[in-house]
Amino acid sequence: MTTARHPLHPALVHFPVACWSLATIADLASLWLGQPAWWLAGVLLAIGTVTALAAMAAGLYEFARITEGNPGLADARRHMLLAMAAWVLYAASLLLRLQGTTLVAPAWPALATSVAGFLCLGAAGWLGGKLVYQHRIGGT
Template structure:
């Protein structure tokens, strides 16, 4: 495939996780409908993140060890894995068996931290494309 798959797949977990964080914060005002939506979006975001990360690993394999972008590639990977860890922790804190329960402040805090790491990962991803020109076809 000439076009990298990773950039096409990342939109799904980004959207789900971002909206989950918004729904978590909204749940402080609107209660159950918002926190239930946040829980479902966390599950979807985690599920969608797996193929996006696998595609990212495939793209990583194409980057030479001596490429000046490799440090930013590794930073991007670590930061997005931190986002996944925070969102997964947030999900587990709101599960009772297989049922979603109202999240406490710790679960909501984990969601907010996940969003901050997600934003940093997005910034680094943009740096890889626009700064280092990774995944960009030559003119």
């Protein structure tokens, strides 16, 4: 009898995806709501950026298990690059709104990198779904 394997990566990605998505929404809302929204966005960016490191480490482990010649390998590479781009963009957005350790109102570069991170995150998520449901990578 074989036991089903449950990879860690799909369980961990929910934290940064939720935090970053809500951060982008809060960033856009801050244009009307001001300080409470941009402060929340900054906190969510910090949490998402830290939790993404664990999700990315688990994803790298899953990536290393894909055999050469697997038809999903190209999509896995694209997924990984888009996820790393999202991390860089969201981390940059966080850094752009920090003065020392204090969150400040984001200027347009911080907002732009947040939105760009969201676009990369969405594309990475779409490819992640394709890896699981079409290529059967990262499942049991």
